[in-house]
Amino acid sequence: MNKFKIIALMLPLAAVLSNCSSAKKNKDYVDVKKITYTNDVKPIITTNCTPCHMPPQGRKEPFENYEQVKTHIGAILERVTLPQDNRKFMPPVNKKPSLTEDQVAVLVNWQKQNMPE
Template sequence: MKKALTILVCIGCIVILQNCGSSKKASKTATAMAVSFDKDVMPIMQSRCTPCHFPPDGRKKALNTYDAVKANIADIIARVKLPQTDNGFMPWKNKKPALSDSLINVLVEWQKQNMPQ
């Protein structure tokens, strides 16, 4: 009886500890992955898409507003993921450095989260 009770208590503790750790990790991940246009996406656009896509100097499709980026996010993601030798790759040729995987992931996450402003 004593042995069975000890085993049940140990199992209960293990289950509780596993669930606590998982929920903390899940909360931390959800919080860390929250992406907004103003805080996360616009700085990428400003650093990698100017001056070409920012009026008045830019002569390409304007990508300087929330609505413009939101309307073109699928194309933006597709183009920054292309091989650098591809004619459609952005940022264009040697104008700006290619986006890192982490910056591309910010754009992808923003799109997945329904593009919050």
């Protein structure tokens, strides 16, 4: 009879412990890459916003360094996500290809991560 009591007590305990395992992955957890200006954002800006936003040729708001891009990230995101037929869309369709969804996602996630340098 004692074996049955031990088994009866151990089964619920085993079920609880199996659900508390630190080795289990939370299905809601998403490993988000840490995005930085230097490694991720600057190459996108340099490739897609030059020469218009890079002095000395640039005649528009300069985006040549971290502080300038950080200050204007809201406006940058607004312009690169407009419909391409909108006259305010950036970069101009006749000058550069539009940013890819992945490039826009990098900018969005950088902003969400408080724009680390």
